[in-house]
Amino acid sequence: MSIDEELAAFMASPVMIILGSCDGQSKPEIGRAMGALAHAADNRIDLMVSAWQWPRMVANVRAGARLAATFARPSDYVSYQVKGHATVATATDDHAAAAAHYIERITATLGGLGLDRHLVAPWLVSRDLVVLCLSVEEIFIQTPGTKAGQRIERR
Amino acid sequence: MAIALRDLAACFEGVIPSIVATAAPDGTPNISYLSHVVLVDDVHIALSNQFFSKTAANVRVNPNAAVLIVDPRDGTQYQLDTSYERSLDAGELFEEMAGQLRASSAQIGMAQVMRLRSADIYRVNGVHAIASPSPAVMAAPAKAVPLTTIAGIAQRVSEAADLGAVVDAILSGFDHAMLLLKEGERLVTIGTRGYERSGIGSEVAIGEGVIGTAAAEQRPVRVSDLSRIRRFGSAVEASSNEENRTRTIPLPGMAEAMSQIALPMVAQGKLKGVLFLESRDRLAFSKDDETAFALLAAQAAAILTLSEGEAAEAQTPSPSAAALPSAGGRPFRVVHYSYDDSVFIDNEYVIKGVAGRLLMYLLRTHLREGRTDFTNREIRLANELRLPEIKDNLETRLLLLRRRLEEKVAPIRLVRTGRGRIRLDLARPPSLEEATAD
Structure with a gap:
């Protein structure tokens, strides 16, 4: 079984996407993705990331580090975390268009929650866009509560 | 490190996750x-750990x-x-974090879920700013209320002559503020400032919301951004009809409040009440403000305790044994429901509980003896009031009753005529009625 339709739709909706990786010295890094394109058939997620803003994250993945991505809906904190190996790829026009569309939608979503455009702009950067291709190995429910951390599936 | 943790104080206000x-x-x-995430000192932070x-x-x-x-x-x-x-999993820092977590999660109905298991302490080895295309505005640290302003309020509080004046003196320093005093397991609003309705007599259960949590924990609770938290009481549209039906006065509140702070008022180790402030601005109250306001709340608690004691000591005998000429005109109707001591004047809900009992006592005594002057001392000794439970805060209840009568524009006023003495001012003669059923 792979990413189901429901999860793919959630990942494609305006959710915040935060990334974690670590370097060779086991030092963790944080990053943000500007949208995700889920490829259910390949069980792969393309995460668009600014290499300008998050150079250490991109360097870690390039060096073979595993990747974790948490998708969190700002209105109700419903969250999922996905983990697996990843590679770095060049962003295509489709990726760039998807990232632009994501930034537009998440800005509106956050605006609806009272966060001004100028406030969220520093988190929504698409300069020097690359793609982190995450092969999904584990999916966890991350919504705060008793089920937090529960594994949905493991391949 | 190039960027000092202390310069990032605003980042620890809990506004942006x-x-x-x-x-x-x-x-x-x-x-x-x-x-x-809490700033502990120059090189340490604490992270909340709610779940394993x-x-x-x-x-x-x-x-x-x-x-x-x-x-x-x-x-x-x-x-x-x-x-x-x-x-x-214990200690001052843990308790402070647990209190903040309980207060904020209670508002989104997740109090049970968000229980703090431990405060995890981390050493900060380095800080770096993440690149941003927006011009870097290293905003100035949040401005704290100047100490001279705090000192000015403190002086007005010190100079206040009675309980009502103390309450007003504290509130005078703020745009939107409430003062609630402890009555049993509840807090009762005794004074407010800056709201459409005064809400005098409204109640908050100890442990409920920001105000009740500050009382239960006896520590300040501060919320810096309410935009994503359901606000208590804001949806309740207050109306006289609603009060008459429920016999409950709604807590006043600002629907658009962004910041709130509740400060427990503690004297001699006992909770006396809560000072509550709110603002339309995000991050309106800094940690330094919290410290300064906490000092004010402690001072106010001490003076409130003192004024209770002084009023109790007043031994002046009742001065008016002779009957005063009774007020004329059409009698107004006072209905008392004994099961909750609620009192309605001309069909308008006024008050319930001990304050309701007090009002009935004053009116009955007036009708029986014709006098309008009373002393705290005789009220304390009156058998029909069943007073042991109100021994400590008779002044509070009289003040609550006085203000509620004023707010309802009732034909009765309570006038303070001296230390531990009050007078009943009646615009027209009262007609008392006992109701047995609702």
């Missing part, structure tokens, strides 16, 4: 949002953790490179 990344020994990363989380498990094996914090004024992001040191 922080993020933490950790890694298991095999290099599997974990990335998660955090509900609370992967984060907590990871750092116990690989202590390295990256924490991303955000300045809520301009959105600037900072990554802190940290290492886990230890975990606290």
Whole structure:
């Protein structure tokens, strides 16, 4: 079984996407993705990331580090975390268009929650866009509560 | 480090969620949002651990953790490179974090879910700003209320001659403020400022919401951004009809409040009440403000206790044994429901509980003896009031009754005629009625 339709739709909706990786010295890094394109058939997620803003994250993945991505809906904190190996790829026009569309939608979503455009702009950067291709190995429910951390599936 | 942790104080206000990344020994990363990050000192932070989380498990094996914090004024992001040191499940810092967590999660109905398991202490080894295309506005630290302003309020409080004046003196220093005093397991609003309705007589259960949590914990509770939290009481549209039906006065509130702070008023180790402030601005109250307001609340608690004691000591005998000429005109109807001591005047709900009983006592005595002057001392000794429970705060209840009568524009007024003495002013003669059923 792979990413189901429901999860793919959630990942494609305006959710915040935060990334974690670590370097060779086991030092963790944080990053943000500007949208995700889920490829259910390949069980792969393309995460668009600014290499300008998050150079250490991109360097870690390039060096073979595993990747974790948490998708969190700002209105109700419903969250999922996905983990697996990843590679770095060049962003295509489709990726760039998807990232632009994501930034537009998440800005509106956050605006609806009272966060001004100028406030969220520093988190929504698409300069020097690359793609982190995450092969999904584990999916966890991350919504705060008793089920937090529960594994949905493991391949 | 180039950027000092202390300069990032605003990032720790809990407005924008922080993020933490950790890694298991095999290099599997974990990335998660955090509900609370607290600045402990120049090189330490504390992270809330509510669940037996992967984060907590990871750092116990690989202590390295990256924490991303955000300045809520301009959105600037900072990554802190940290290492886990230890975990606290008791003590001042733990209790402070647990209290803040309970207060904020109670408002979104997750009080049980969000119980704090431990406060995890991390050493901060480095801080770096995340690149941003927006011009870097290193905003000035949040401005605290000047100490001279605080001192001015403190002086007015010191000079206040009675309980009512003390309450007004404290509130005078703020735009939107309420003062609630403890009555049994509840807090009763005795004074407010800056609201459409005064809400005098409204109640909050100890332990409920920001105000009730500050009372239960006896520590300040501060919320810096309410935009994503359901606000208490704001949806309740107050109306006289609603009060008459429920015999409950709604708490006043600002629907658009962004910041709130509740400060417990404690004297001789006992909770006396809560001072509550709110503002339309995000981040209106800084940690330094909290410290200054806490001093004011403590001073006010001490003076309130003192004025209770002084009023109780007044021994003046009742001065008016002779009957005064009774007020003329059409009698007004006072209905008393004995099951909750609620009192209605001309069909308008006025008050219930001990204050309701007090009002009935004063009116009955007036009708029986013709006098309108009373002393606190005789009220204390009156058998029909069943007073042991109100021994400590008769003044509070009289003040509550007085203000509620004023607010309802009732044909009865309570006038303070001296220390421990009051007079009943009646615009027209009362007609008392006992109701047995609702």
